[in-house]
Amino acid sequence: MTTTKRSSNKKQANQETGPAASRPHMPGYGVPKDNKGLLPWSHVTERMAEAQNYWVCTVDREGRPHATPVWGLWLDDRLYFGGSPQTRRNRNLAKNPAVCVHLESGSDVVILHGDASELRAQDSSLTARLIEASKKKYGYAPKPEDYENAGTFVFQPRWVLAWEQFPKDATRWGFQDGD
Numbered sequence: 001m002t003t004t005k006r007s008s009n010k011k012q013a014n015q016e017t018g019p020a021a022s023r024p025h026m027p028g029y030g031v032p033k034d035n036k037g038l039l040p041w042s043h044v045t046e047r048m049a050e051a052q053n054y055w056v057c058t059v060d061r062e063g064r065p066h067a068t069p070v071w072g073l074w075l076d077d078r079l080y081f082g083g084s085p086q087t088r089r090n091r092n093l094a095k096n097p098a099v100c101v102h103l104e105s106g107s108d109v110v111i112l113h114g115d116a117s118e119l120r121a122q123d124s125s126l127t128a129r130l131i132e133a134s135k136k137k138y139g140y141a142p143k144p145e146d147y148e149n150a151g152t153f154v155f156q157p158r159w160v161l162a163w164e165q166f167p168k169d170a171t172r173w174g175f176q177d178g179d
Contacts, residue, residue, distance in 0.1 A: 017041060018077075024161055024172040031167040039171040044162050047103060047110050048074035052137075056081065056116075056155075057100040058092035066092055069104075073133045079112075080119065080130055082142070082152040090151060093118075099155055108164050114157040114175075120148055 018041025023031055048054075051074075057067045068089050072081035079101060083090055093099070097115040127147045134141035146152070156175075163170040 018045070019160075019173040019175050021171050021173055024170050026167070026170065029167050029170075031170045037169050039162055039164070039169050041173060043164075043171075044110055044112075044160055044173070045074065045077070047108070047162075048079065048112075051103050053104060054079060054081065055102050055104070056089060057102075058089050059096055059098065060088070060092050061095055071138060073130055073137065075129060075133060077157070079155040080152065081155070082146075085150045090153070093153060101155060101157075107166075109162055109166070111161045112155070112157040113159050114155055116153040116155040118150060119152040119154045120150075122148070 021035070021038045021041065023033065023035065023038070052071070053069045054072045055067055056070050057065060059065050066088050068087070070081045070083065070089075072079050074080075085091075085094075093116050097117055098113075099116045100111065100113050102109070102111045124144070127144050130147060131141040131144065142152075157173075158175050160173045160175075161170070162173075
C-alpha cells in the first residue's frame with residue numbers, strides 16, 4: 001500500500017510539536033521537492049510571540065483589500081488583537097472573517113492565512129493570560145471586562161508559510177484537511 005502525501009504529513013505532525021510541515025507549491029521559484037531543510041514549527045511560534053507589530057489584511061464587502069498594523073499576542077497558536085469596532089478592519093471582519101496576517105520582515109518571512117472571530121472572553125483564565133502577556137510585552141494591559149466587549153479578535157490560522165533562506169527552507173504548515 002502506498003502512503004499518500006497527506007498521511008505522510010500527518011505522521012510527521014505526530015512526531016513533532018505543531019502542525020504538519022511540507023513544501024509550498026510555488027512553480028518557477030526553485031523550491032526543493034524533498035522535505036530536507038524544512039523549518040520547525042517553533043520558527044513560526046517564536047517569531048509570532050516576539051513580534052511587536054502584525055500586519056492584518058482583511059477585505060470589504062466588495063472584495064477590496066485593507067491592511068493595518070496592529071499590536072497583538074500570540075498564545076496557543078492563535079493571534080489575539082483588538083481595536084475599536086468602528087475601524088475599517090473590524091467592520092470588515094464583521095462581514096468576512098477571512099484574514100491574512102504577516103510580520104514586517106521581507107527576508108525572515110511568516111505569512112498566516114485563516115479566520116478571525118470576536119473573542120467576547122468568558123474564560124477568566126484566558127483573560128488573565130492575555131492581561132499578563134500584554135503587560136509583559138507592551139507594558140500595558142486592557143481591563144478584564146475589555147475582553148468581554150466588542151473589538152477583540154482571535155485569529156486562528158488554517159495554513160502558514162515561512163522561510164529564512166528562500167527558496168531553500170520555504171515551508172508550509174496546514175491546520176485542517178483540504179488546505
